[in-house]
Amino acid sequence: MQNQGSPYGFREGFRDGLPIGLGYLAVSFGFGILAVAAGLQIGETLLISMTNLTSAGQAAGVQILKGALSAGQATLTGLISMVLTQLVINLRYALMGVSLTQRLDDGMTSLKRLFYAMFITDEIYAVAYSKKNRVGARYFSGLAVAPYIGWALGTLLGAVAGHILPDAVTRALGVALYAMFIAIILPPMRTEKGVLACVLLSAGISCILTFVPWFHGLPEGFPVIISAVTAAAAMALMRPLGEEAQAA
């Protein structure tokens, strides 16, 4: 099992990445609008998307930038809160990165990992992880192309459109990101009882942490991490994966 190359090439990766890229085009369009509304220039908005490639982290980062812009200066507190916020919101990428190492072929060297790590997102991870066999650098490079272009292009279009489109349209686009999340989690909830329970548990805890006043002191991003880690750990204890799923 150890010395296996991946059967998937660049083309297969590119094909698998196309729907993600299209989805990102719509979602990052919303981000572009949001960032410009927060006072960022079009070039600055594009820079964020091209260097970060993450929806929730970028949205939170823009809120912090908005505060810094209205204060008129960079502060140590502002920068620390940027570090902590990104750390907490994006911590799931660390988990996904470890998880993904279990599915890589032997051609994925450290140097290649340094590069491809940049492209670990929720959707790219989910698609790569769901392949029947191991994945390698060729597949991964194909997989990342459309999402990266879609994310950057959508951001640019959104930032430009933010100046042009009426408010009613830009507000409606704000729901795109969440709709995409729903599209990822719902289908497996039907077939896997464990996923169904996990989603309900995580969403339930998240609602409690949001609505119960006692938890309102939690810093931005913490409710999501607490909910997700608790729900995933609980399900791993109560409903561990079966033998065949583990061998895959």
Add this chain to the structure above:
Amino acid sequence: MRGMVVLYVAVMALVTYLIRMLPFTLFRKKITSSFWRSFFFYVPYAVLAAMTFPAVFSATASLWSALCGVAVAAVLALCKRSLTVVALSACLAVFVAEGIQFGFVF
């Protein structure tokens, strides 16, 4: 581009990259523990669920329009439509719902 913005974005990008890169590059062992394998299987679903709920209900101009967006997204997702179709349809549903509620004012 303003220097201050570039500084904040550089910090943001560096932290995000390190979170992705360090575990992905340094972790070499095969995970054999059933608990951890199961945990990693559940994490993405748990994260997305917690990020969506309850945040989605306050993402639009009203609870009613958000509910319309979620309902449309859920139905289309269960019909296995693509991410793009689900996302755009939900946007359209929110737009129409807010139009009905507040009037289609441009």
